[in-house]
Structure formats: structure tokens, C-alpha cells
Amino acid sequence: MKVSINARTIFNVFLLAFFALFTLMSMEYNSRARLIPMLFGTLGFAMVFLQLLHDAFPGTNYKLKFLKEEGIAFSGHAHSSTGNKPKGVKERDTNNWWLPARVFMWLIAFLIGLYFLDYLLAVPLFLFFFLWLEGGVKILPALAVSMGTGFFMGCLFEIILQSTL
Amino acid sequence: MLESAITGLANLLAWPGPLLLVLGVLIGSLFGILPGLGGPQVLALLLPVTMGMTPSHAIILLIGALGAVPFTGSLSAILINTPGTPQSAATCLDGFPLARQGKAGMAIGASACSSLLGALFGCVILTVILPVGRQVVLAFSYPEYFMLAMLGLSVVAVVSQGSLWKGLIAAILGLMLSSIGYDPITGATRYAFGIEYLWDGIKLIPALIGLFAIGEAVELFIERGAIARQELKGSIGNIIEGVKAVFKNFSLFMRSSLIGTIIGIIPGVGGAVANFIAYIQAAQTCKNGNFGRGDIRGVIAPEAANNAKDGGALVPTLIFGIPGSVETAVLLGALIIHGVQPGPRLMLDNPELVLTLIYALVFANIIVTLIGLATTRALIRITVIPGTYVAALVFVLAVIGSYAYHGIFYDTIVTLTFGVLGFVMKRFGFSRVALVLALMLGEMAQKTFHQTLISMGPVGFFTRPISLVLFIFIVVILFTPYIRNFIKGGRTLES
Numbered sequence: 239m240k241v242s243i244n245a246r247t248i249f250n251v252f253l254l255a256f257f258a259l260f261t262l263m264s265m266e267y268n269s270r271a272r273l274i275p276m277l278f279g280t281l282g283f284a285m286v287f288l289q290l291l292h293d294a295f296p297g298t299n300y301k302l303k304f305l306k307e308e309g310i311a312f313s314g315h316a317h318s319s320t321g322n323k324p325k326g327v328k329e330r331d332t333n334n335w336w337l338p339a340r341v342f343m344w345l346i347a348f349l350i351g352l353y354f355l356d357y358l359l360a361v362p363l364f365l366f367f368f369l370w371l372e373g374g375v376k377i378l379p380a381l382a383v384s385m386g387t388g389f390f391m392g393c394l395f396e397i398i399l400q401s402t403l
Numbered sequence: 404m405l406e407s408a409i410t411g412l413a414n415l416l417a418w419p420g421p422l423l424l425v426l427g428v429l430i431g432s433l434f435g436i437l438p439g440l441g442g443p444q445v446l447a448l449l450l451p452v453t454m455g456m457t458p459s460h461a462i463i464l465l466i467g468a469l470g471a472v473p474f475t476g477s478l479s480a481i482l483i484n485t486p487g488t489p490q491s492a493a494t495c496l497d498g499f500p501l502a503r504q505g506k507a508g509m510a511i512g513a514s515a516c517s518s519l520l521g522a523l524f525g526c527v528i529l530t531v532i533l534p535v536g537r538q539v540v541l542a543f544s545y546p547e548y549f550m551l552a553m554l555g556l557s558v559v560a561v562v563s564q565g566s567l568w569k570g571l572i573a574a575i576l577g578l579m580l581s582s583i584g585y586d587p588i589t590g591a592t593r594y595a596f597g598i599e600y601l602w603d604g605i606k607l608i609p610a611l612i613g614l615f616a617i618g619e620a621v622e623l624f625i626e627r628g629a630i631a632r633q634e635l636k637g638s639i640g641n642i643i644e645g646v647k648a649v650f651k652n653f654s655l656f657m658r659s660s661l662i663g664t665i666i667g668i669i670p671g672v673g674g675a676v677a678n679f680i681a682y683i684q685a686a687q688t689c690k691n692g693n694f695g696r697g698d699i700r701g702v703i704a705p706e707a708a709n710n711a712k713d714g715g716a717l718v719p720t721l722i723f724g725i726p727g728s729v730e731t732a733v734l735l736g737a738l739i740i741h742g743v744q745p746g747p748r749l750m751l752d753n754p755e756l757v758l759t760l761i762y763a764l765v766f767a768n769i770i771v772t773l774i775g776l777a778t779t780r781a782l783i784r785i786t787v788i789p790g791t792y793v794a795a796l797v798f799v800l801a802v803i804g805s806y807a808y809h810g811i812f813y814d815t816i817v818t819l820t821f822g823v824l825g826f827v828m829k830r831f832g833f834s835r836v837a838l839v840l841a842l843m844l845g846e847m848a849q850k851t852f853h854q855t856l857i858s859m860g861p862v863g864f865f866t867r868p869i870s871l872v873l874f875i876f877i878v879v880i881l882f883t884p885y886i887r888n889f890i891k892g893g894r895t896l897e898s
Contacts, residue, residue, distance in 0.1 A: 245830075245831075246831050249827055249831055253572070253576070256576070256579075257575075257579070260579050260582075260594060263593075263594060264582075264593070267586070267589075267591050267593055268589055268591055270586070270588055270589050270853055271586040271588075271589045271591040271593060273853075274578070274582065274848075274849050274852065275579060275582045275593065275594075278575050278578045278579055279579060281575060282572060282575035282576065282579065285568065285571065285572050285575065286572055288568075289568065289569065289572065304568070305566060305568040305569075306566055306568075307566065307567045307568065334625075337625050338621050338625060338826060341621050341624055341625075342621070342819070342822070342823055342826075345617070345798060345802070345819055345822070346819070348798070348799075348802060349802065349815055349816065349819060352802065352806070352812070352815065353812060357803060357806070361799055361803065364798075364799065365795055365796075365799060368795050368798075369791065369792070369795050373624070373791040373792075373795060374791070375791060375792070383792060383795070383796075387796065387799060391799075391803060394433075395803075395807065
């Protein structure tokens, strides 16, 4: 049987591992505390397993066609995007993981900056470098947006809310 | 009673009452529109400010802020697919697709009108029900709460776009995640992995911000285009079209408002459930629906319920001193601090104050609606700003918003983790709404399930009339897609 291994399959395996781990861990708790996690963990494991079979082995799709049943609000509708894309909008490439991974790395860097620096410094720094280096925005607009946002945050949290972030 | 009604109105209109009301509305609007901040935070912020005020002035300021939050929370849900508060989550389902189609003006018009009328509906019911509200509140016990939580979860069967199976997996994932932390019945700590932060479980606000705001902003950044994919329709005519849509669907509006008010009356259930249940009934009952792809009725129903529930939530707060939500818990504290003791005697001892509170809620909603409508044309320009800028600003607002929620750094990590999860779930067609619903309702479902078993046994779920009716509703909702398909299959075979 033909096997299809892609990002979707990997996500299914991740979910399978999650449900397995949580179900196994639930056995350590007392009977009342474990009842619902164990019940739903087992159910989730079984459901993801079928989903994994469906996604990884295209040959099973015919037998597992109930997996494609739609919700009440959407059943009977043709799948369509919410609108035509204007110029400048890239077609969504769901196999491209490099760009989203890079964005999430920027966000991790922002969190690290937030942890070690004051937010009034971390916010403009993140915005400036993210817009300039990743977003391809020119230096001056990137600087203006980052400084403007930093100023807004400062006014909001320091002056209006008087919070100690 | 008439004398009290006039005195209550005079209290509101006496200077500086109107100024405090407008001030409250403006501050509440700011909190509503920012992800992570909402009713509890704005009330907590304003409470110390009210210390030197008379009880009626304090109530006017606090209610002004509280009344403004639901509508403004929906603005960010419509414009950037980021619910300002959990109560606005269902508005994303159709509000954002409308913004994508360049119809943000229409969506905001419908949201504003529906919110205002919903709030008025809630206030009328509150005024009428105050003398008899006791019976309504007491009709709900553990099995009814459990069935309500299950009814909320059955929304998954309605809103699962793509595969219902994946929607159910997402809901179970949410239920598992809601098990993290202290078990509400036994006190056992589950799945904390030695991390103290997880003892309290996964906080809803950071998770919600991550799933919707971060996930959506990453997608927007990758596309590089603006939110509005079609020509922006932001004329006054489009906004009025949205307002008219509420009157065209008035019976839907009335049903949704009634749902919101009833759910608001039940302590502890909250607006997040109200707006999803209102959404289900809209999707179930409306003909020729295009729900999830930009159906204006998918904005009207949750918005009406979301605002009507505020009036309902004040019933248990004022009659029993039992807060119906976190917001009303803070409000209750404020009332007690100002020497007003909520309870059955409140309406007898302080009718003017109660009526001032109701009037303040009505006027707060009128003011925030007018502000919203007046600024709609400017607000919808957000949807044509290049995605690179919007995404970067959403990242900052999301992370800082979740940090500001409790000032705990771990919340930002939760936001980012759920951001990754939300992005991946969206790519692979798993319903994020189902996950959020389960996360919201999981604790209530687990707690009331055990409480019912302990106090009434398994039969307790089915022997009480309200619980049984709710159970039948759930079964019908969950099995409708399969039954409909079975019947359709039979017809095809016959033909």
C-alpha cells in the first residue's frame, strides 16, 4: 500500500503521541480525577489513529469516507475561498514551512527580548527589525511604525493604565 | 415604582453622571478592542478611582465601561479576526470573512445595531424579571450546567468547516488541555509537569489570542496582501445595509437575544457560551445559509446574544449576590465596597440605584454604538493596510496583550505556543473554534459531571426536565449531519 508522509502526517503523529501520553499519565491520578481525561484521551487517540490512516494511506480513503463529513452549517456548500485575491496577494503554498518557521523564530526572539529588556525597548526593536529585515519595509517607515507603536504602548500602559509590565 | 424610575433617571443625568458615563464608555472601548484586556480588567482598574464617589456615580462609571466592552471586542473580531474578548469569538466566524470580502462596514453596522438592540432587550428583561428572577436561577443545578456545557460543545458539529471528524478531534484536544491543572473536585494536580504556572490550568485569554491573532497574522504576513481581498465597501450605505440586515432578520435577532439573556441569568456560564449557542441556532434555523463564509446573520446572532447576556447576568448578581461572570464578580465587589448589599432586599431597599444601573447600561450601549458607527469608516481602513504592517502590529498587540492580562511572562509563552498550534491547525483543517470552546467549557463540564454523579447519581442527568430537554437538543445537533447524509444517501439510491 502506498504511504504518504508529509507535514500533515507528522502533525497527526504528534497528536497521537499527545493523546497517548496524556492517557497514560492519567492512570497515575485517583479514580475521579482520571475518569474524563482517560475517557477522552482514549477516544482522541482512536480518532486520530483513523485520521492518520486516512492521511498516510490514501488507499484507505474509500473506507474512511465518513471522516470527510462536514459540520451542519457548512454541509452542502462548495469549498470556495472568501474572495478573489487582489494583486500583490501571494497564493497560499501550504507546503512552504520555511517562511512561517522564520516568523515564529522572530516571535521567539521578541519573547526573549521582552524577558530581558523592558517592553518599551523590546517592542520598537522587534517591530523595526522585523519590518525592515523580514517584511522588506524601507528603513524610515519601519522606524516610524516602531517608534509610534512604542510611544502608544508607553502612553497606554505607563500613563493611562499605570501598570508595571 | 414610577417615582423610583424618575429618581433613577435623574441620578444618571445629574452632573457629573453623563461625563462619568462617557468616560467609562471610552475607557471600556479601549479595553474591549485590545486583545487580552476586557471587562474584569477595566473594572479592576476603575474600582480604586470610584472610592471617593457616591454609589450612583461609581455605578455609572463602572457600568459605562462594562457596557462598552462587548461591542468593541467584536470590532477587532471582525477587522483582524482577533476577538477582543472571549465573548466575541463567535463573531469571527462570519465577521472576518465579510471583512475579507471588503464588507467590514456592513458587518460593523450589523454588529452595532444588533449589539445595541440586544443590550436593550437584556435590560428590558432584567427590569421585568427582577421581581421573579429567583425561580429562574434556582431551576438550574449541576445536571443543567453540565448539559449546557455539552450543548456549547455540540457547536462543534455546526461550525466544523471542512471535516466534522477533525472538529471533534480538536474539541477532544481542547478537553484534554482543559484538564491541565487542579482537578476541581479532588484537588489533584494533573499534567503540570512540575511547572507551577500550570497548576491553575491553561488560561483562556492567552490561548485565545495565540490561536486566532498569532495564527491569522502569520498567514496574513505570508500572503503580504491586505485583509480585504476585494474592493472595500465602506460607504455609509454599506453600514446602513448592515443595520437594515438586523431588521430584516428580526426574528433571528429576538431568538438570539432571548438565548443571551437566559444564559446570562445562569450564574457561571458566561457570554462565550451564549454567543456560540446563538450562532448554532442561526445556522440551524436560517434558510440558504452561507455560514462561515460571510453570512451577515452569523454576525447578528452572536452579537445580539453577547450584549443581551449583560442584562441577564445582572439578575443573579443583584437578586442573590451571586455573580454571573467575572465582570459581575468585580461589579459585585464594587457595590459592596460602596455600601450596597446585593440580595433579595435590594429592589425593596434601593430601587433607585438598581434603576440607575439599568439606565446606565442602556445609555452606555447607545453611546458606544454611536461612537462605533461614527468611526466605522476610519476603522475599516485597517483592512486595506498592507498585511506586513498589520501582522507585525498584531504580533506586538497579541504578545503585550497576553502579558498585560496578569503580568505573568508565562502567558506570552502560552500565546506563542497556541499561535503555532493555531497556525498548524488552520493549515490542516482542524477547527480552532472547537478547541477554544472545549477549553472554555471543559472545566465546567468536568466539575458539574462529578457533582451530578456525587449528588444525584447517573440518573440525575435525565430525571430533571430542563436537563432532559437540553440532552435531546444535544443529540439532535450532534447527529443531524449523519442522519441528513443517511437520508440523502437513501434518496440517491432510490433515484
